Amino acid sequence: MPTVLTILGTRPEIIKLSPVIPLLDQQFDHILVHSGQHYSYEVDAIFFEELDLPAPAYTLGVGSASHGEQTARILARLEPILLERRPDAVLVQGDTNTTMAGALCAAKLGIPLAHLEAGGRSFNRAMPEEQNRIIVDHIADLLLAADTIAADNLRREGLAEERIRVIGSTAIDAAQRHQARAAQASILEQLELRPGSYLALTVHRAENTMPDILPGMLRAINELAEEHTIVFPIHPRTDAAMQRQGLALSPRVRVCRPLGYLDTLRLVGAARALLTDSGGLQEEAAVLGTPLLIVRNETEWRYLVDAGVAVLIGNSYASILAGAREWLAPPALERLRAAPAPVRAGAAERAVAALADLVSTRRVA
Ligand code: UD1
Numbered sequence: 001m002p003t004v005l006t007i008l009g010t011r012p013e014i015i016k017l018s019p020v021i022p023l024l025d026q027q028f029d030h031i032l033v034h035s036g037q038h039y040s041y042e043v044d045a046i047f048f049e050e051l052d053l054p055a056p057a058y059t060l061g062v063g064s065a066s067h068g069e070q071t072a073r074i075l076a077r078l079e080p081i082l083l084e085r086r087p088d089a090v091l092v093q094g095d096t097n098t099t100m101a102g103a104l105c106a107a108k109l110g111i112p113l114a115h116l117e118a119g120g121r122s123f124n125r126a127m128p129e130e131q132n133r134i135i136v137d138h139i140a141d142l143l144l145a146a147d148t149i150a151a152d153n154l155r156r157e158g159l160a161e162e163r164i165r166v167i168g169s170t171a172i173d174a175a176q177r178h179q180a181r182a183a184q185a186s187i188l189e190q191l192e193l194r195p196g197s198y199l200a201l202t203v204h205r206a207e208n209t210m211p212d213i214l215p216g217m218l219r220a221i222n223e224l225a226e227e228h229t230i231v232f233p234i235h236p237r238t239d240a241a242m243q244r245q246g247l248a249l250s251p252r253v254r255v256c257r258p259l260g261y262l263d264t265l266r267l268v269g270a271a272r273a274l275l276t277d278s279g280g281l282q283e284e285a286a287v288l289g290t291p292l293l294i295v296r297n298e299t300e301w302r303y304l305v306d307a308g309v310a311v312l313i314g315n316s317y318a319s320i321l322a323g324a325r326e327w328l329a330p331p332a333l334e335r336l337r338a339a340p341a342p343v344r345a346g347a348a349e350r351a352v353a354a355l356a357d358l359v360s361t362r363r364v365a
Pocket of ligand 1: 010011012037038039040041043044064065095096097098128129204206236237240279
């Protein structure tokens with residue numbers, strides 16, 4: 001049986017690989033490696049429990065560090081494992097430092113590399129995630145793109161057609177599969193919220209936690225909290241940035257710890273709207289039919305904006321307030337809610353079939 005090694009390390013990778021891992025376990029001698037980039041229970045272990053995933057065979061324990069240090073630790077700790085196990089292919093997902101380091105390590109050893117979520121572009125090269133995406137796509141042998149926009153981005157960068165497959169998004173598979181279980185989650189009762197009575201909010205992107213953006217963003221949120229109930233599960237990065245910058249939220253904002261997957265789906269699914277800068281949550285909101293206001297100037301999931309289920313409202317004080325007031329008003333909000341979401345199931349199966357092709361052609365070659 002051919003061997004495939006998957007490396008993951010952060011919350012979004014765990015969620016988006018969750019429908020793929022059981023299929024890999026069935027079809028391959030599958031080795032799961034966790035970089036340890038995320039390590040707190042609430043952004044890591046809880047997802048293994050809720051999504052019923054097997055424990056990784058190796059944990060690299062890299063933890064938090066600067067980008068260079070974190071990447072270097074993954075490279076140094078993964079290389080001996082790849083040398084010893086010699087997988088027929090390596091799979092990475094997304095755009096994190098774990099994705100980039102895992103990809104680089106495999107490519108340098110000449111191991112066939114597959115990238116899930118290839119071709120996503122914000123066209124903002126200052127984002128660490130954008131740098132990671134570009135590097136990984138250019139060294140991967142199999143580019144598993146979520147949609148035709150992503151595939152066109154790859155073609156425009158000169159990447160060979162035979163490497164590209166449009167397979168859909170595994171975040172959508174995961175959300176659809178867990179929607180029914182999420183309906184039983186108790187988060188609304190715990191927070192004493194009625195469905196439809198509140199806005200859900202998340203912010204964690206590096207650029208949004210910088211001192212030139214975060215203060216204005218929080219000021220806008222504090223003002224919106226005068227008009228709306230806002231529930232804000234706070235990411236560790238944002239929490240730390242607020243403390244460093246001496247920023248506070250109005251007591252009217254309902255702040256809570258990062259939530260598990262099922263609670264997140266329940267909270268977002270019952271929200272009047274979601275305001276977020278998260279990539280994964282944008283697709284989850286689409287599956288759940290929740291109007292989506294993206295607090296960024298660009299998105300990798302442009303197909304959701306094109307479909308009319310999401311709008312970009314920017315990340316400045318003025319643009320957030322103006323965008324929220326425009327889009328949370330009833331006719332505009334109803335238009336967002338009524339637009340049919342372009343969600344397509346089966347990405348995990350298509351990803352694993354493409355990976356099997358990659359492995360069989362490389363083995364014959
Ligand atoms: C990373 C990814 C991002 C992804 C996000 C999801 C990169 C460049 N970015 O960003 O694409 O959307 O994960 O969460 O890889 N921390 C903890 N506990 C943890 C992990 C982190 O407290 O388990 C804190 C640490 O203070 C750390 C900070 O969060 O310095 C940021 O963590 P890091 O992994 O560097 O980046 P994220 O912002 O989580």
